[in-house]
Amino acid sequence: MENPIKLIHKFNVEAGLIDQGYDDFLESSFQIEEALEGFNNYKFAEVFVELNKTSTPKDISRIIVSHAIMGDAVISDVDRLDKAADAIVFAVGSMAKLGLNPQEITKALNVVMHKNFEKLHCPKDEFGKLTKPADFVGPEPELQKILDARGSK
Numbered sequence: 550m551e552n553p554i555k556l557i558h559k560f561n562v563e564a565g566l567i568d569q570g571y572d573d574f575l576e577s578s579f580q581i582e583e584a585l586e587g588f589n590n591y592k593f594a595e596v597f598v599e600l601n602k603t604s605t606p607k608d609i610s611r612i613i614v615s616h617a618i619m620g621d622a623v624i625s626d627v628d629r630l631d632k633a634a635d636a637i638v639f640a641v642g643s644m645a646k647l648g649l650n651p652q653e654i655t656k657a658l659n660v661v662m663h664k665n666f667e668k669l670h671c672p673k674d675e676f677g678k679l680t681k682p683a684d685f686v687g688p689e690p691e692l693q694k695i696l697d698a699r700g701s702k
Contacts, residue, residue, distance in 0.1 A: 552651065553637070553641075554641055554651045554654050554655055554658075555651045557637075557638050557641040557642060557645070558641065558645045558650065558651045558654065560638075560642075561641075561642045561645045561646070562645070566642060566645075566646065567645055567646055569646065570646055571643060571646040571647050572646075576639070576643045576646070579639045579643075580636060580639055580640070581610075581613070584610075584614070584632070584636065641654060644657065647696065647699075648696075648699045648700060649695070649696075649699055650699075650700075653695055653698075653699055656695055657692055657695050660688045660691045660692060660695070661688050661692075663688075664685075664687060664688040665679075667681075667682065667685060668680070668681055668682065668685070
């Protein structure tokens with residue numbers, strides 16, 4: 550079986566996307582675009598009424614999606630799978646644009662997953678998302694080490 554991280558990295562190199570570098574606007578908009586694919590878009594004007602300066606990214610995403618799925622939104626499992634796979638492709642491409650090779654991308658994913666496992670027995674919020682333990686230290690210090698070491702091999 551082919552390694553999808555390596556394939557995605559290769560695609561980004563061959564498509565000339567790595568040379569463009571990481572663009573916060575584009576990378577974020579690509580992820581949101583994939584997440585909203587298949588939903589009705591006509592209700593988005595109402596989103597801006599609900600947003601305010603204190604909205605967190607979690608609040609904003611839930612407001613956007615709540616408006617997108619109103620009405621008769623029907624998304625097939627194949628569309629859901631395509632959306633999820635595309636999100637991974639964009640995310641791995643974003644990591645490659647940060648100058649990470651496939652091994653460094655895999656290491657970063659493992660760091661984040663090990664941190665996720667620390668939340669396994671924590672309570673869930675009102676949306677079913679696991680909360681963080683009080684003493685939780687995020688993955689950022691370990692991710693910074695990966696970034697500091699990129700390309701030094």
